[in-house]
Amino acid sequence: MRLILLGAPGAGKGTQAEMLTELLNIPIISTGNMFRKHVSEGTELGIKAKAYMDEGKLVPDELTIEIVKDRITKDDCKKGIIFDGFPRTIAQAQALDQLLLDLNMPLDKVLNVEVPDSDIVERMAGRMVCPKCGTPYHKKFKVEKAQGYCDYCQTKLVQRDDDKEETVIKRLNIYHQQTQPLIDYYKAKGILIEIDGLGSVVEISDRVKKALGVE
Numbered sequence: 001m002r003l004i005l006l007g008a009p010g011a012g013k014g015t016q017a018e019m020l021t022e023l024l025n026i027p028i029i030s031t032g033n034m035f036r037k038h039v040s041e042g043t044e045l046g047i048k049a050k051a052y053m054d055e056g057k058l059v060p061d062e063l064t065i066e067i068v069k070d071r072i073t074k075d076d077c078k079k080g081i082i083f084d085g086f087p088r089t090i091a092q093a094q095a096l097d098q099l100l101l102d103l104n105m106p107l108d109k110v111l112n113v114e115v116p117d118s119d120i121v122e123r124m125a126g127r128m129v130c131p132k133c134g135t136p137y138h139k140k141f142k143v144e145k146a147q148g149y150c151d152y153c154q155t156k157l158v159q160r161d162d163d164k165e166e167t168v169i170k171r172l173n174i175y176h177q178q179t180q181p182l183i184d185y186y187k188a189k190g191i192l193i194e195i196d197g198l199g200s201v202v203e204i205s206d207r208v209k210k211a212l213g214v215e
């Protein structure tokens with residue numbers, strides 16, 4: 001199965017992608033995670049991408065399409081793919097169509113995880129992460145035991161630059177301008193499914209599984 005998870009940043013696509021990768025045993029292509037890996041490794045691409053990411057802007061299409069192109073041709077993608085956070089512009093969607101056409105791997109479904117902006121701001125601006133082991137926390141929904149420190153490795157928690165409130169609002173504006181048009185793009189292809197992204201993780205996972213018929 002080849003799927004795209006669409007939705008605003010912070011809509012919970014990553015969590016659903018994790019659930020689906022286990023259930024369906026197919027890899028996730030998350031351009032956000034790929035960029036973050038390049039940033040932490042200090043590669044040339046990472047240095048270029050970081051400047052955009054820190055400001056909440058999209059990394060230019062050419063760079064983004066290039067890393068997806070590299071990844072998509074790896075053997076494990078033959079089983080299926082879950083795209084998380086890609087495509088985010090019409091140009092990326094068109095490039096993906098062409099790549100998948102060349103590989104004879106058509107898309108099956110696009111899930112649009114819908115969450116109102118106000119909920120997104122509350123979710124994202126409360127996120128904290130352990131910079132050492134990567135464990136995520138939340139000021140309201142997943143509070144650490146010792147305030148400000150990781151439960152597992154006692155490292156001081158940090159807020160990702162792109163989770164800061166003003167950055168979140170900027171990212172939402174960019175989402176509405178550049179990514180939301182993809183909803184109509186995939187609707188026109190007849191493969192879009194709307195998922196209500198409000199509720200508990202289990203509730204949302206159940207909706208996703210039902211929509212895909214993989215319960």
Ligand code: AMP
Binds near residue numbers: 031053060088
């Ligand atoms: P994410 O974790 O998916 O929200 O991505 C974090 C950041 O990486 C975004 O705010 C963008 O700066 C960049 N990024 C991730 N995916 C893309 C994409 N498909 N196109 C452009 N920039 C992206």
